[in-house]
Amino acid sequence: MEASKQFSKIMQGKLWKFFGGIKPKELKRTQDTPIEELPIPALITIPLDRHLGPDGEILVNVGDYVKTGQVLTRPGGTRYVPAHASTSGTVTSIAMSVLPHPSGFSGLCLTIKPDNKDVCVDFNGISNFKEVSPRELINIIRDRGIEGLGGAQFQTATKLQAAIDEGNVCNLFIVNGAECEPVATCDDRLMQEKADEIIQGVDIVAHILQPKLVLIAIEDNKPNAIKAMSLALQKREDLKDLVQIRVIPTLYPSGAARNLIKILTGIEIPYSEHTSECGIVVDNVETVFAIKEAIIDGKPLIKRVVTVDGSSLHKKGNALIRLGTSVRFVLTNYNLIPQRKQRIILGGPLMGFTIPSIDVPITKSTTCVLAPSTNDMEFAPPEMNCIRCGKCARVCPSRLVPYQLYAYSKAQKHNEAKKCGIDDCTECGCCSFVCPSKIRLAAQFRKEKAIASLIAENQYRNLRAKERMAIRNERLEKEAKEREAKKKAALARIAMQKNGTDDAQLKAKMIEEARARAKAKREAALLKQTETQATNIDPVEIKGNMLMSNAGLRQEAKMSIKLDIALEADTALQENSNIKAALPFNLRQGAVKKHYQGYNATNREIVKHTQNVDIIEYKGVHTAIESMDKNVAITTQNNILNTAKKLPLNLRKDKNQCKLQ
Amino acid sequence: MQITVKSAKQNLGIETAPHIRDNMSTPRIMLYVIIALVPAFITTIFFFGFGVLWQFVIALISSLICEVIVAFLRSYKLKHHLADHAYIVTALLLALTLPPLIPWYFTATASAFAILVVKHCFGGLGQNIFNPAMAGFIFLMISAPSSFYQTYVTPSAYAYKIASLDASASIILEGRDPQELRMQLKANLENADIITGATYLESIKTAKKSGIDDQINNIDFLGHDFNAYFYLALAYILGGIFLIATKVILFQMPLSFLITIFIGGYIWHNLAPNVSLSGIEHLLCGGTMLAAFFIITDPVTNAGTSKGRIVFSIFCALLILLIRVQGSYSDSVAFAVLLANATAPLIDVLTKRRSFGIGYKKGGLQ
Incomplete structure (x- = not known):
């Protein structure tokens, strides 16, 4: 396909500008400190909320021993990725604990007590990924737990999948090495140290997406990273035509996906659209590196590079940290000398948040851990009146007018705020940065967004409630109508009885009909009896019972069979009694006894059979799996799954092992 | 919000993002405006005399008192309320626009009107619809036109020597007749008879209305009589360039x-x-x-x-x-x-x- 005019411009290396943006002090003091790996901490806490989903399942129990890289959860749906143990040890608890959130929310976390041996599961890498189909590679990326490491933690596999889904063609793959946030240098260091691996990762993603062009965007304040990346690219002859390194001017927030797309392509993608559906995929360098690790080395995402900086620390640098390590451990390793009201910020100084507790784990979205002193970053001064200087409007990369939005938001005019474009706000913090009156604009917008989503949720609930109400009213109406009809019929019957025209005839007819019905029923019941006695019980028929090795359940099964028989007998008796209503009570009892005597013999036989079937079926499952007779294996496994929910916990574990085999 | 007891005890600083801010602040913006007005202010004193300085002092005191009253009424912290120097800018602009020899109570009223009615009745700094200094100026111009026109002086070089601190004080504060001083200042010009009104603009307007504008046409703005306008404009441009350089405007x-x-x-x-x-x-x-x-x-x-x-x-x-x-x-x-x-x-x-x-x-x- 011939490239369009726009595309040829992009190929030639034209750069566009996005609206607004700020140039804060870069403060990149850790640019030249190499990445060092932190030791294994005393405790690993892995938040599970992003790894479970609606029907997710935790695959381990408290007290289990897990190895490094072992899968801990099976997420429900494709929107979530499984969690992996970041070191080997014993699972000590699965309980609520504080999450890395500005409000100090707590959520379900899995805690591992490391044994310091770091025993790994076997990592099966794929050496020749070009022979594997993109779909499979995407599945591997999902299974290895890869999510966006730039801070937003968007699931990478979903992004890639959306880009190559039917109807979508990926034209451009952008590797985001802009790292516009001040202080953060983790991407910079990674590019300097792992340039070759990143290029390999680019190769993998290019194989998945088949783009026409790959751009590696790096801000011009990272000369070393640019040098390292171009050197690594020169080594790869096969990628020379496809991949280009684009040096972009330093301007915050050029690292935000839409702004980066605007810089590199001149296209503004509205916030209502997904970038990957527009033929452009943006991934952070660290994510690309993680993809390489996942595909070629087979390692799941269990470590990430984090910049640790701030004047309250006596040591600064970039650390390779296992996910789940507590912030306290990181700060202790970097010799924190806390001030009064020490702030600990997760993320950069412009978009990061202070945490109320340092006993929270490092997650995939943590790019920086900052411990600034007041010399470094002052406490926020008191707010003054807005003088409508318009500085915020001139720096907003989303082309909003923040002071207007702020006024609406403060006045609780949520509809007006929405009209002003609160949904386009990326909370980049440019407006708060430049505001001369030191108004916390971004914070207000964050709040406004939360309120907006709350309102939307309430509206949705209202709607649902109204629907339910309408259905209820309809039902009530219908019932009332039915009642009316019944009443009418009853009245009509009474009227007819009063008239008493052909009453006796009708009665006789009805009795006759009832008799015929009863006879038919009795015959059918007799037929059934003989059948159950005669047939060799087909194993397939009682398959539902086959797995009930549990004595109690089997007992239940027996009982149910007995009960069935008894019921049948009862019904037969009742029919008998219907016909011969005058039969005395004791005789009727005797009839029941008789029936039981008749059936007990067959009953025992059935139970025997079920036992045999149990054993046979169990063997069958194993032999089927061993012989890899797929159809049989799948059907039997399905049966196992069907019954799985009813089974007690110890049995379920067996099943999991069975599945894993 | 759900902050556990354990986390609350850690006593960490909590703050919303972003954690770094630009150096520019509202008081600083106002300070820059004041600095930018200094050359124009000095030039005005040079050409109009020390009356301007008196006006500034009166306007400043008046607006300060008004701000204190407002802070008291609205129970604001006085220090925080006066931290923005907006009232100084208003006073300065009023001093530059009002007639230099107008009696003190007019200036005080104008500045009180500007601060109390125009600014704080609308909700304070940042909420006013109209420019306080201009509104105060017009308030006076409409309500006291005669004294307004009688106190305007004709600009001339070295006017500060004639309209000295004492001379202007006697008119502004003590209420002496300004006519004498005005005539003195006008006499400072070479061709005083060209100017019929107080200022050039006023004169040329009356001249054009009556159809006799030959004399006053094609004047030389670099010459002795009319260079005041030129230098004043230059001083304003200088201040403006400073404001542009500091990205205030x-x-x-x-x-x-x-x-x-x-x-x-x-x-x-x-x-x-x-x-x-x-x-x-x-x-x-x-x-x-x-x-x-x-x-x-x-x-x-x-x-x-x-x-x-x-x-x-x-x-x-x-x-x-x-x-x-x-x-x-x-x-x-x-x-x-x-x-x-x-x-x-x-x-x-x-x-x-x-x-x-x-x-x-x-x-x-x-």
């Missing part, structure tokens, strides 16, 4: 404003020389330069976005031309500015910014 605003006034004046003068001033006279006379750099650039009372501000400037310039040429008052800057202020919200609506991603085609890049 947008350079597009004064630029579009001055260009509109110049071109508009030039065209009107060529079409009807008996009615309108020439372009250069429009630029140098009256409050044009002051308005260009210090009045229309007041962020509170104009439109929000850059585009809106340029539209606002052009509209204000056109109003100045119209009122100056067709109106009955000699100068029109204050009226034009107030009228334009009133239209600022409308301009805000009309120059609404397109939102991000407009013009995006489905499918994006091909």
Whole structure:
């Protein structure tokens, strides 16, 4: 396909500008400190909320021993990725604990007590990924737990999948090495140290997406990273035509996906659209590196590079940290000398948040851990009146007018705020940065967004409630109508009885009909009896019972069979009694006894059979799996799954092992 | 919110993002404006005498008292309330625009009106619709026209020697007749008889109305009698450049404003020389330069976005031309500015910014 005019411009290396943006002090003091790996901490806490989903399942129990890289959860749906143990040890608890959130929310976390041996599961890498189909590679990326490491933690596999889904063609793959946030240098260091691996990762993603062009965007304040990346690219002859390194001017927030797309392509993608559906995929360098690790080395995402900086620390640098390590451990390793009201910020100084507790784990979205002193970053001064200087409007990369939005938001005019474009706000913090009156604009917008989503949720609930109400009213109406009809019929019957025209005839007819019905029923019941006695019980028929090795359940099964028989007998008796209503009570009892005597013999036989079937079926499952007779294996496994929910916990574990085999 | 007891005990600092901020602050902006007004202030003293300084002192004291009253009424912390130096700017602008020899109670009233009614009745700093200094000026101009015109002085070089601190104090504070001093100042000029009114603008207007403008036409703004206007304009431009350099004001605003006034004046003068001033006279006379750099650039009372501000400037310039040429008052800057202020919200609506991603085609890049 011939490239369009726009595309040829992009190929030639034209750069566009996005609206607004700020140039804060870069403060990149850790640019030249190499990445060092932190030791294994005393405790690993892995938040599970992003790894479970609606029907997710935790695959381990408290007290289990897990190895490094072992899968801990099976997420429900494709929107979530499984969690992996970041070191080997014993699972000590699965309980609520504080999450890395500005409000100090707590959520379900899995805690591992490391044994310091770091025993790994076997990592099966794929050496020749070009022979594997993109779909499979995407599945591997999902299974290895890869999510966006730039801070937003968007699931990478979903992004890639959306880009190559039917109807979508990926034209451009952008590797985001802009790292516009001040202080953060983790991407910079990674590019300097792992340039070759990143290029390999680019190769993998290019194989998945088949783009026409790959751009590696790096801000011009990272000369070393640019040098390292171009050197690594020169080594790869096969990628020379496809991949280009684009040096972009330093301007915050050029690292935000839409702004980066605007810089590199001149296209503004509205916030209502997904970038990957527009033929452009943006991934952070660290994510690309993680993809390489996942595909070629087979390692799941269990470590990430984090910049640790701030004047309250006596040591600064970039650390390779296992996910789940507590912030306290990181700060202790970097010799924190806390001030009064020490702030600990997760993320950069412009978009990061202070945490109320340092006993929270490092997650995939943590790019920086900052411990600034007041010399470094002052406490926020008191707010003054807005003088409508318009500085915020001139720096907003989303082309909003923040002071207007702020006024609406403060006045609780949520509809007006929405009209002003609160949904386009990326909370980049440019407006708060430049505001001369030191108004916390971004914070207000964050709040406004939360309120907006709350309102939307309430509206949705209202709607649902109204629907339910309408259905209820309809039902009530219908019932009332039915009642009316019944009443009418009853009245009509009474009227007819009063008239008493052909009453006796009708009665006789009805009795006759009832008799015929009863006879038919009795015959059918007799037929059934003989059948159950005669047939060799087909194993397939009682398959539902086959797995009930549990004595109690089997007992239940027996009982149910007995009960069935008894019921049948009862019904037969009742029919008998219907016909011969005058039969005395004791005789009727005797009839029941008789029936039981008749059936007990067959009953025992059935139970025997079920036992045999149990054993046979169990063997069958194993032999089927061993012989890899797929159809049989799948059907039997399905049966196992069907019954799985009813089974007690110890049995379920067996099943999991069975599945894993 | 759900902060556990354990986490609350850690006593960490909590703060919303972003954690770093620009150095520029509202007090600093006001300070820059004050600094930028200093050269113009000195020049004004040089050409109009020390009356201006007295006016500034009176206006400052008056507005300070008003601010204290407001802080007391609204139970604000006084220190925090006075931290923005906006009232100093208002006082300074009032001193520069009011007649230098007007009695003190007029100045005090004007500044009280500006602070109390125009600013704080609308909700304080940042909420006012009209420019406080201009509103105070007009309040006085309309309510006390006679004393207003009797206290205006004709600018002349070394006026500060004649209208010294004592001489102006005796008129402003003690209420002596200003006529004598005014005549003295006028006598300082070489061709005093050309000027019929107090200022050049006033004189030329009366001259044009009566149809005898031959004498006063084609004056030399670099000559002895009229260089006051030139140097004053230069001082304002100097201050304006300082503000542009410190990014307090947008350079597009004064630029579009001055260009509109110049071109508009030039065209009107060529079409009807008996009615309108020439372009250069429009630029140098009256409050044009002051308005260009210090009045229309007041962020509170104009439109929000850059585009809106340029539209606002052009509209204000056109109003100045119209009122100056067709109106009955000699100068029109204050009226034009107030009228334009009133239209600022409308301009805000009309120059609404397109939102991000407009013009995006489905499918994006091909």
